Amino acid sequence: MKYPIAFQELIYYLKKLPGVGTKTAERYGYFLMNMDEEILQEFGNAIINFKENIHHCKICGNLSDGDYCDICQDQSRDISTICIVETSKDLFAMENIREYRGSYHVLNGTISIIDGVTLDDLNIKTLYDRLESVKEIIIATNPTSQGETTALYLAKVLQRYPQIKVTRIAHGLPIGSNLDYADELTLLKSFEGRKEM
Ligand SMILES: [Zn+2]
Incomplete structure (x- = not known):
């Protein structure tokens, strides 16, 4: 049996995380499926936006919200x-x-x-x-x-x-x-x- 395409896709990306194999990815997938739609939406947005909004400090290289x-x-x-x-x-x-x-x-x-x-x-x-x-x-x-x-x-x-x-x-x-x-x-x-x- 195969999972629906959307679920397979989710598992594919979850497995990109360190230490996450197929079994864990499936478990996370089921967990996310039961999550509140609104939180899931915010979760997705956080993933989309975080790279754009995180900077490296111009002095020390630490992660920061702004230049420093x-x-x-x-x-x-x-x-x-x-x-x-x-x-x-x-x-x-x-x-x-x-x-x-x-x-x-x-x-x-x-x-x-x-x-x-x-x-x-x-x-x-x-x-x-x-x-x-x-x-x-x-x-x-x-x-x-x-x-x-x-x-x-x-x-x-x-x-x-x-x-x-x-x-x-x-x-x-x-x-x-x-x-x-x-x-x-x-x-x-x-x-x-x-x-x-
Ligand atoms: Zn700094």
Whole structure:
């Protein structure tokens, strides 16, 4: 037996999401079928519109509603410290530990030698414009091989700025894991135990 075309189509797109196989997609499909028409309409609109309405902060690359993100607009943040993360998701994980009051720079990716992605392909140019008054840069890329490679390249490039102390978050995080999967205490310990590169 085959599902109606409209349902098949829905399943096809649901399966594009990470971790969603046929069974899960079917389950979501049935769930959506029973959802209130109005909410479904809003859900659809949110999907259509969100890309258009989400911007990358012109200073740090974080996701934002406008040209600049909330953190870059917050006068109380210390701009002499920059924490470099891979994605906005990692930035949110760092924010959740409520310890860090500096600013961020979001690379929006990692170096990948296999895929030919270099540092210049990442959101890096705007970082150089910010370095004048910076005292410390904390490299908080993930403890994966790509994250470590990116950290090494960054540290090398930042050697050109001897006035900046470059630190790397400690290895309390399991190798191969992501910042946003770490529990807050582990991430806090990793942050506090950061070492100079
Ligand atoms: Zn920003």
